[in-house]
Amino acid sequence: MPKAEPQDEIDLFIEGLPKVELHLHIEGSLEPELMFELAQRNKLEIPFKSVEEVRAAYDFSNLQDFLDIYYQGMNVLQKEQDFYDLTYAYLSQVSKQNVMHTEIFFDPQGHTERGVPFETVLNGITRALEDGRTKLYVTSSLIMCFLRHLSEEDAMKTLEQALPYKDKILGVGLDSSEMGHPPSKFARVFEKAREEGFRIMAHAGEEGPPEYVWEALDQLQVDRIDHGNRSLEDEKLVARLVKDGTPLTVCPLSNLKLCVVKDLHDHPLKKMLDLGLKATINSDDPAYFGGYMNENYKAVAHALNLDKDALLTLARNGIEAGFLDPVGKEALLGQLDGYAKAA
Numbered sequence: 492m493p494k495a496e497p498q499d500e501i502d503l504f505i506e507g508l509p510k511v512e513l514h515l516h517i518e519g520s521l522e523p524e525l526m527f528e529l530a531q532r533n534k535l536e537i538p539f540k541s542v543e544e545v546r547a548a549y550d551f552s553n554l555q556d557f558l559d560i561y562y563q564g565m566n567v568l569q570k571e572q573d574f575y576d577l578t579y580a581y582l583s584q585v586s587k588q589n590v591m592h593t594e595i596f597f598d599p600q601g602h603t604e605r606g607v608p609f610e611t612v613l614n615g616i617t618r619a620l621e622d623g624r625t626k627l628y629v630t631s632s633l634i635m636c637f638l639r640h641l642s643e644e645d646a647m648k649t650l651e652q653a654l655p656y657k658d659k660i661l662g663v664g665l666d667s668s669e670m671g672h673p674p675s676k677f678a679r680v681f682e683k684a685r686e687e688g689f690r691i692m693a694h695a696g697e698e699g700p701p702e703y704v705w706e707a708l709d710q711l712q713v714d715r716i717d718h719g720n721r722s723l724e725d726e727k728l729v730a731r732l733v734k735d736g737t738p739l740t741v742c743p744l745s746n747l748k749l750c751v752v753k754d755l756h757d758h759p760l761k762k763m764l765d766l767g768l769k770a771t772i773n774s775d776d777p778a779y780f781g782g783y784m785n786e787n788y789k790a791v792a793h794a795l796n797l798d799k800d801a802l803l804t805l806a807r808n809g810i811e812a813g814f815l816d817p818v819g820k821e822a823l824l825g826q827l828d829g830y831a832k833a834a
C-alpha cells in the first residue's frame with residue numbers, strides 16, 4: 492500500500508479526533524433538502540425551485556446578507572416535530588464526525604415573532620437532544636440566544652419565558668446583527684440572567700470592534716466569547732482574554748463565507764493559539780457555510796498548516812471550554828489523551 496500523503500494523514504487524524512462543538516445555531520443546520528420537505532409538509536411556498544437554487548443563493552458579502560436568508564429559511568419550522576427533525580438531523584450528522592458533546596444555540600424570538608409558541612420550539616429540540624444522548628451517544632446542552640437587532644424589552648420578555656425551563660436551558664447568548672447593537676444594550680437582561688444562574692456568552696468581535704468584546708467581558712460578564720476575531724486589534728484586550736483564559740468559539744468557514752476573512756490563509760486562528768488565547772473550532776451555521784466540524788477543522792488545518800499538536804490543543808480547548816460536568820469533562824480529556832498517545 493502506498494504511504495498516506497501528509498494531507499490525507501491530517502484528514503484522518505481530524506476525523507478520528509474526539510471533538511466538542513460550542514458554537515452551533517440549530518436553525519443554521521437546516522439543510523435545503525429538509526427545508527423543502529418541511530415546506531411541503533406544512534403546505535408553505537418557498538421562493539426557490541430546487542435544492543441547487545437554494546445553495547446558489549448562499550453567496551454572502553457580510554453577516555446581514557446571511558441573516559436575511561437565515562430568518563427566511565426558518566419560516567418552514569412550524570410544528571414541534573419540525574424542530575425535532577432539524578435537531579436530530581444535526582446530531583446524526585455530527586455523531587458520524589466523532590463529535591462527543593455539543594452546546595446548541597437556538598433563537599426563540601425568530602419563532603415566537605412568527606406566532607410559533609416558545610414551548611413548541613423548546614419541546615421539539617429537547618426531545619431530539621434526549622434521543623441524541625440515548626441513541627447516538629452525543630451529549631448536549633442548550634443555550635438560548637437573544638436577537639440583538641430587537642429591543643432590550645423583547646429580550647427581557649424572552650428571558651422571562653425561559654425561567655420555568657431552567658432545567659432544559661443552560662445558558663443565554665447574544666446573536667444576530669452585531670454592528671450598532673453593542674452588548675451594553677442588553678446589560679440589564681444579562682444581569683438578570685446571571686442572577687437566575689444561566690451561563691453567559693455573547694457574539695462579539697465577529698464584525699464589531701474590540702470595544703464590543705470589552706463590553707461583553709465587563710458588562711455582560713461572559714463565560715465565553717463567540718467569534719472574537721477582532722480582539723486581535725487590541726493588545727490590552729488580548730492580554731485580558733489570555734489572563735482570564737476566556738474561550739473564543741471560532742468558526743473558520745463562517746468567517747470565510749461572511750467575508751470576515753478574504754481567504755482562509757489569512758485566518759487569525761494560528762495567531763490566536765500563538766498568543767495563548769483559548770481558541771476552539773466550531774461550525775456556526777453548517778448548512779449555510781459549507782461544512783460541519785470536520786470540514787471546518789480540515790479547511791483551516793490545510794490553509795494554516797496546523798500540525799497534530801495544534802489540532803490536539805484546539806480539541807482540548809473545546810473540551811475545557813464546554814459546560815460539561817467535571818466527570819464528563821475528565822472522561823473526554825482522558826479519551827483525547829488516549830487518542831494523542833495512539834496517534
Ligand code: ADE
Pocket residue numbers: 516519554561666667668694697745775776
Ligand atoms: N446567527 C446565526 N449565525 C450567526 C452569526 N454568525 N453571527 C451572528 N448571528 C448569527
Ligand code: ZN
Pocket residue numbers: 514516666694717775
Ligand atoms: Zn454564531
